[in-house]
Amino acid sequence: MSHPRYQPCLGGNELAKVLEMQGIVKGFPGVLANDHVDFDLEEGEIHALVGENGAGKSTLMNILYGLYQPDEGRIVCKGRQVRFESPLDSIAAGIGMVHQHFMLVPSFTVYENIVLGAEPRRRGSFDRAKAISRVRELAKRHDFRIDPLARIHNLPVGSQQRVEIMKSLYRGAGILILDEPTAVLTPQETKELFVILKSLARQGKTIVFITHKLEEVMEVSDRVTVMRGGKVTMTKATAQTDAREIARMMVGREVFLQVNKADLTPGEVMLEVENLWVADDRGLFAVKGLSFQVREGEILGVAGVAGNGQMELAEAITGLRPVQAGRIRVCGQDITGNSPFAIRSAGLAHIPEDRYKHGLAKTGTVEENAIMFLHNFSPITNNGLLNRKAITEHADSIIENFDVRPRDRKALAGQLSGGNAQKLIVGREMTLNDKVLVACQPTRGLDIGAIEFLHNRIVQQRDHGSAVLLISVELDEVMSLSDWILVMYEGKSMGELDARAAAVEEVGRLMAGIGKRGSSGKEASA
Amino acid sequence: MRKVKSWKQVLAVQAASMISPVLAVLVSLLVGALIILAIGEDPVNAYYQMFRGAFGDVETFVSVLQRQVPLLLTGLGYAVAFQSGLIQLGGEGQLYIGAFAAALAGYLIPVPAWLHIPLALLIGALAGSLYSGIAGVLRTKYDVSEFLTTLMMTYIASFLTSWLVMYPFRERTATNPGLAAQTMRILDTAKLPRIWPGVDLHIGYLIGIAAAVLVWFFLFRTRTGYTFRMTGFNPYFAEYGGINRTRTIMIAMLLSGALSGLAGSIEVLGVHRRFVDQFSPGYGWDGLAAAILGGSQPLGTFVASFLFSALKTGALGMDRNTMVPFELRNVVQATIMFFVAANIFGSIGFRRSKRSAKAETKGVTKDDSSAVASV
Ligand SMILES: Nc1ncnc2c1ncn2[C@@H]1O[C@H](COP(=O)(O)OP(=O)(O)OP(=O)(O)O)[C@@H](O)[C@H]1O
Ligand SMILES: [Mg+2]
Numbered sequence: 001m002s003h004p005r006y007q008p009c010l011g012g013n014e015l016a017k018v019l020e021m022q023g024i025v026k027g028f029p030g031v032l033a034n035d036h037v038d039f040d041l042e043e044g045e046i047h048a049l050v051g052e053n054g055a056g057k058s059t060l061m062n063i064l065y066g067l068y069q070p071d072e073g074r075i076v077c078k079g080r081q082v083r084f085e086s087p088l089d090s091i092a093a094g095i096g097m098v099h100q101h102f103m104l105v106p107s108f109t110v111y112e113n114i115v116l117g118a119e120p121r122r123r124g125s126f127d128r129a130k131a132i133s134r135v136r137e138l139a140k141r142h143d144f145r146i147d148p149l150a151r152i153h154n155l156p157v158g159s160q161q162r163v164e165i166m167k168s169l170y171r172g173a174g175i176l177i178l179d180e181p182t183a184v185l186t187p188q189e190t191k192e193l194f195v196i197l198k199s200l201a202r203q204g205k206t207i208v209f210i211t212h213k214l215e216e217v218m219e220v221s222d223r224v225t226v227m228r229g230g231k232v233t234m235t236k237a238t239a240q241t242d243a244r245e246i247a248r249m250m251v252g253r254e255v256f257l258q259v260n261k262a263d264l265t266p267g268e269v270m271l272e273v274e275n276l277w278v279a280d281d282r283g284l285f286a287v288k289g290l291s292f293q294v295r296e297g298e299i300l301g302v303a304g305v306a307g308n309g310q311m312e313l314a315e316a317i318t319g320l321r322p323v324q325a326g327r328i329r330v331c332g333q334d335i336t337g338n339s340p341f342a343i344r345s346a347g348l349a350h351i352p353e354d355r356y357k358h359g360l361a362k363t364g365t366v367e368e369n370a371i372m373f374l375h376n377f378s379p380i381t382n383n384g385l386l387n388r389k390a391i392t393e394h395a396d397s398i399i400e401n402f403d404v405r406p407r408d409r410k411a412l413a414g415q416l417s418g419g420n421a422q423k424l425i426v427g428r429e430m431t432l433n434d435k436v437l438v439a440c441q442p443t444r445g446l447d448i449g450a451i452e453f454l455h456n457r458i459v460q461q462r463d464h465g466s467a468v469l470l471i472s473v474e475l476d477e478v479m480s481l482s483d484w485i486l487v488m489y490e491g492k493s494m495g496e497l498d499a500r501a502a503a504v505e506e507v508g509r510l511m512a513g514i515g516k517r518g519s520s521g522k523e524a525s526a
Numbered sequence: 527m528r529k530v531k532s533w534k535q536v537l538a539v540q541a542a543s544m545i546s547p548v549l550a551v552l553v554s555l556l557v558g559a560l561i562i563l564a565i566g567e568d569p570v571n572a573y574y575q576m577f578r579g580a581f582g583d584v585e586t587f588v589s590v591l592q593r594q595v596p597l598l599l600t601g602l603g604y605a606v607a608f609q610s611g612l613i614q615l616g617g618e619g620q621l622y623i624g625a626f627a628a629a630l631a632g633y634l635i636p637v638p639a640w641l642h643i644p645l646a647l648l649i650g651a652l653a654g655s656l657y658s659g660i661a662g663v664l665r666t667k668y669d670v671s672e673f674l675t676t677l678m679m680t681y682i683a684s685f686l687t688s689w690l691v692m693y694p695f696r697e698r699t700a701t702n703p704g705l706a707a708q709t710m711r712i713l714d715t716a717k718l719p720r721i722w723p724g725v726d727l728h729i730g731y732l733i734g735i736a737a738a739v740l741v742w743f744f745l746f747r748t749r750t751g752y753t754f755r756m757t758g759f760n761p762y763f764a765e766y767g768g769i770n771r772t773r774t775i776m777i778a779m780l781l782s783g784a785l786s787g788l789a790g791s792i793e794v795l796g797v798h799r800r801f802v803d804q805f806s807p808g809y810g811w812d813g814l815a816a817a818i819l820g821g822s823q824p825l826g827t828f829v830a831s832f833l834f835s836a837l838k839t840g841a842l843g844m845d846r847n848t849m850v851p852f853e854l855r856n857v858v859q860a861t862i863m864f865f866v867a868a869n870i871f872g873s874i875g876f877r878r879s880k881r882s883a884k885a886e887t888k889g890v891t892k893d894d895s896s897a898v899a900s901v
Contacts, residue, residue, distance in 0.1 A: 318766070320765065320766060339768065339770070340765060340766060340767070340768045341768030341769070341770065344767075344768050345768075350766070352766060357760075357762050357763075358762050358763055358765075358766040359763065359766070360760070360763055361756055361759035361760040361763045361764075362759070362760070363759045363760075364755070364756065364759050364760075368752070368755075368756070371752075372756065372763070372766075372767035373767045373768050375749055375752050375753070376749070376768070381748075381749040384748055384749050384750065385747060385748055385749070386746075386747055386748065386749060386752060
């Protein structure tokens with residue numbers, strides 16, 4: 001077994017290495033998540049960590065952060081071998097981690113979250129004034145624009161992430177681990193994050209950053225490590241490689257992120273939204289009088305900067321959020337205000353935006369998660385009894401067709417890697433083969449191979465006569481998959497564009513709220 | 527490439543999930559031993575007497591089994607609620623209501639035995655069920671936490687039945703001219719028969735075992751059980767998947783209360799033969815302990831209810847034969863609960879299981895299935 005190891009360009013300057021992980025092995029029952037992994041970090045670098053879903057990236061970083069103990073191998077920090085029994089040890093060693101799912105207290109303020117657990121004290125009690133001024137100072141030093149007194153639940157995702165980063169910096173982190181930080185960000189927020197990361201690196205902080213987007217790797221990283229099947233397949237200076245090579249090392253073949261889509265004549269209207277008004281959690285209108293139609297054999301992409309009412313729109317259509325005014329029809333049936341059960345029964349499948357909130361039960365097995373909603377029908381249940389054989393077959397077919405790894409229907413959903421959990425949800429909803437598919441950020445967290453596969457599946461479903469509502473903050477995805485593009489801005493439609501004719505610049509302008517309002521094109525011609 | 531798990535793997539995982547409760551019990555017994563030492567007694571002898579008090583002869587063993595029934599049934603009631611994500615803590619109150627209703631049915635309805643026993647049990651279960659149903663309605667209609675309502679309704683049930691048995695339903699006969707606060711004796715047709723002639727164990731024990739099997743079957747093999755568990759795992763996911771929350775909460779509450787009501791009915795029909803004021807020495811609370819130690823699983827609850835019953839019965843023997851008071855059992859049980867609730871040994875069990883997992887992964891290919899069982 002040979003493991004290609006990165007050789008420092010400047011003749012092995014060991015001093016520059018702030019941290020080394022050597023021969024790390026980590027197994028879970030039946031899975032070798034890390035198989036003799038060597039990984040090192042140089043001071044002040046931005047190190048991208050990429051690889052297929054389930055390659056072992058999160059596991060490796062969780063080991064570095066002290067959440068998991070390696071079975072074999074050692075961690076050398078500044079020349080000394082260390083053992084991280086828990087995150088307390090790694091934090092003490094100057095390592096900070098921002099998980100994909102933030103661990104903030106939503107009802108607390110920014111500064112309270114940042115100092116939580118390490119509060120400045122004065123005569124035994126919490127010194128708020130000092131905490132606020134320290135957080136202000138920290139924000140100023142790193143050029144973070146953030147109000148220490150704002151409450152977390154009022155902040156957009158990008159700012160919440162900044163709070164997480166500040167939390168690590170406040171504890172003196174010199175090494176910052178970010179697990180898929182850009183998956184939940186808008187392109188604008190991503191840009192801002194990169195500015196921050198670059199400036200942190202300039203100040204000598206070391207950053208590890210996991211992503212599935214290769215253009216991000218090329219844009220910000222100094223070095224890149226590629227993992228596959230638990231092993232490192234490549235570590236190189238980013239300047240000496242390119243996105244194609246990285247993709248090949250990741251997947252083991254060439255990947256073409258290109259969808260082949262035949263022109264179709266759309267059929268009947270399957271999903272119709274008419275003058276829809278929906279409120280957000282705070283009671284303010286998030287969707288304001290939106291109308292559109294999606295026909296059989298058609299993909300309507302909803303483009304827009306996150307937070308412009310897309311989430312509320314999807315939740316209203318799927319029955320998870322009350323409708324204030326307007327009508328929604330699925331397959332000709334008025335389902336406004338109906339229960340999720342009634343709406344699903346009318347022929348609607350839903351890939352939810354938040355995979356761990358709505359998408360699955362982490363403590364349930366893969367097969368229990370695979371039969372949700374189908375549990376109401378034969379052959380999954382007969383006369384109120386679960387049919388074990390049918391469940392097994394159904395779960396196995398999803399695992400097989402959507403490449404959920406490990407191939408184990410008894411594994412707990414929470415033990416799947418992020419991307420594999422997503423594949424399970426997508427597989428469940430697409431196997432329903434419903435007339436209407438509402439797909440929210442369907443490729444979030446998927447590796448490029450899986451994205452390629454899923455894009456083709458979505459088009460295939462359209463070709464079989466489904467109406468697809470695709471809601472995504474990935475503009476590329478919307479542009480390449482959709483037949484029509486609806487741009488949402490502040491809860492309203494900025495117009496529908498024919499995807500074949502639409503230019504990225506135009507969509508981008510509409511997303512920023514510049515340009516004409518009201519419907520055009522499609523409705524006029526319909 | 528699916529592979530049948532070897533029984534060894536399955537066993538290893540099952541064993542790992544049992545490490546934490548077993549450790550909790552062992553360490554708590556150790557804590558108990560220290561206390562016995564502190565009061566200047568011999569822990570070895572005390573525990574020996576405790577063991578003898580529970581398993582010394584057929585008679586004590588039978589009373590262990592007898593006492594296990596109400597713990598098991600109320601424990602199963604909690605298990606159903608916990609699995610559905612409900613914090614239902616009112617088993618003791620539902621037990622009283624069920625017991626009272628069964629007692630009335632036991633002496634007021636003159637029907638033959640083959641009908642009387644099931645009828646009285648059913649009425650008792652129904653009463654417990656309706657009582658917990660009130661908390662269900664408050665939760666689903668007005669979003670009042672079932673945690674608070676069930677807890678408070680426990681006291682209401684205990685005082686209400688006390689009043690009922692002291693005034694309107696007090697027995698006033700020649701042999702008991704109103705001296706004891708108890709109802710009339712149930713008719714002979716309502717008495718639970720013994721399983722084995724000569725052994726003082728009524729068929730309530732078989733009912734308890736049957737209930738455990740049925741609850742397991744219900745939770746893990748039926749559609750409704752699936753919806754309960756998914757709601758318990760993640761209510762948002764359940765809602766998204768079209769599971770009716772109101773229906774789930776209501777049925778789970780009713781079922782939970784029915785099991786506790788049944789526990790009370792069996793105590794009346796099988797042991798006391800009438801409703802006696804404040805007859806329960808906290809069966810509903812010991813049942814709660816059993817459900818928690820048993821991880822809200824039917825089998826776990828069965829084992830834990832046996833353990834707590836043995837502990838209690840044994841402690842009586844220890845109390846009789848040594849200077850160590852019965853209350854030691856309360857300390858041990860409370861310590862067990864403390865360790866389980868704080869999940870102090872959970873992390874140890876986790877680490878251990880990870881270590882054994884490491885040994886297993888060696889030489890195992892990557893497509894091999896993970897051995898993590900759901901149950
Ligand atoms: N706690 C766990 N228990 C069992 N198996 C686990 C656990 N955590 C991870 N695994 C398994 O280890 C492997 C690697 O998972 P990991 O989360 O590190 O992947 P990843 O590279 O981060 O993938 P993704 O891009 O999908 O997030 C997967 O097969 C996963 O199922
Ligand atoms: Mg991951």
